Amino acid sequence: MGTRPVTDRLHGQLPPVAMLPWLASLLLPAVRANALGATALGAFALTYGIAVWLVLNKRGPSRAPIALAVLLTTIALTCAREFGDFWYLPMPFVFAVWSLITVDYGAPLVNVIGVLVVHLLGVWVGSDAPPIVIGAFLTFLAGMLTFVVLRLSRAVAELEAAREELAHTAVGQERQRFARDLHDLLGHTLSLVVVKAEAVRRLIPRDPAKAQDQAADIEAVGRRALAEVRQAVSGYREPSLPEELAGARAALVAAGVTAELPDPGELPAAAPPVLGWVVREGVTNVLRHARARRCLIDLHTVDGTTVLTITNDGTTPTKTPITWGNGLNGLTERVHSAGGELTATPTPAGFTLRVSVPTGEQP
Structure with missing residues (x-):
């Protein structure tokens, strides 16, 4: 002092x-x-x-x-x-x-x-x-x-x-957590809404029925986003990994991206909850920035560590330094708090996000 x-x-x-x-x-x-x-x-x-x-x-x-x-x-x-x-x-x-x-x-x-x-x-x-x-x-x-x-x-x-x-510090940390949650929740949802709205615009002239289905999906996504925001406001919410994978598949398909994702029945029984956030943020970045045609999500457990890899063939320049925005920064904080490690690297064929987290329930 x-x-x-x-x-x-x-x-x-x-x-x-x-x-x-x-x-x-x-x-x-x-x-x-x-x-x-x-x-x-x-x-x-x-x-x-x-x-x-x-x-x-x-x-x-x-x-x-x-x-x-x-x-x-x-x-x-x-x-x-x-x-x-x-x-x-x-x-x-x-x-x-x-x-x-x-x-x-x-x-x-x-x-x-x-x-x-x-x-x-x-x-x-x-x-x-x-x-x-x-x-x-x-x-x-x-x-x-x-x-x-x-x-x-x-x-x-x-x-x-x-x-x-300490009270001021706790308030600041809670504000950061809440801002991070809102960013992750709304960033993914709004990206999905934009993708589906573009699909509706393309489908209206040639297939009104499918356009109507996509519009219904936008409504469902909006309602789910409202529910998630309410949960975030009322208390801490951990996303479900199977739900996030299902949502990622739907979002990628709607954007015209070939999705290769693990089957929900093949997921590790003790997959850490933080991986749900990784899938959400990783797929959001693919939809926003990558302009990818193919996205692969691999999930496996080795020696007590669960490894999640999200790879896409987008147009990320390998010579340009990666700019870590709020999404990757918040995701890094989540992974580190769970005792894991995160790497995000461009490759000649696209971009790879890799997260390794100790298997089991994490705080």
Whole structure:
């Protein structure tokens, strides 16, 4: 996610108000302190609140929080004698602020230094050992809790960002899948409609009866396309290999292409479902681009791998690089997701599409 300034990363993750209620612990020393001590505590509390707000709400690097942290430390050290028996209470607030500022730059070490500072301060004010130990413990605890909470808040924020990114990625993948399905479904169907419409146009003058049959086929193809689009919209649809072969035979014959296809009864029992998409897209490309007179589809299984080959004798120039459009790109994604391989190569006699996929049900 990249490295950003600490103030930017913490923005909005920990509200400043969460750091303020503990100021109530300063009320007791403020009541017992003299006028100078009470004034010092008031200035201390105000400086603490501003420093916390600046660190947690301001984006980008700023020297103001560091300056306020220095002022906060100075007030706590110079006025410690005025706080009476509670000389150590400001120190947890001081090092909580330093933890906010140094969360990326060694906050645990800063809090260890805080323990040492409390011990030296206790000696300077002439305190007994128990208050020194209590003050050191509270200072270290406050600083480390601040450090841990900030790190946890950041981790939660990064997890939320990662979850949103995954959601956006999933949406994008679903859009690609849906676009690919529509391309494969409608590309084949519309190509077949165009071929049959051309047949109707040719047959009307000389054989109206056959033209009527072809027109009926166009209607049937249109109805089937509507049903397939509805299935694609409502959920994922895997085409049936026998159905695709039957549709490919009808489309090729209507286009005047000699079709040599496997008999449905000879198909491998465990033929992968993705081969239905291969037949659909391969035959669509033959009808659209090849201007072929003969199309051969061969399907066989060798050593646990099903191999499908679609060969035509179209006019694909062997010296022209193959342009992979949406159809072949989408088909390649399908085959790769099924653990297979796809090759599409021009030959001196036409064009060959070859797909090999592990036998069995594929995801």
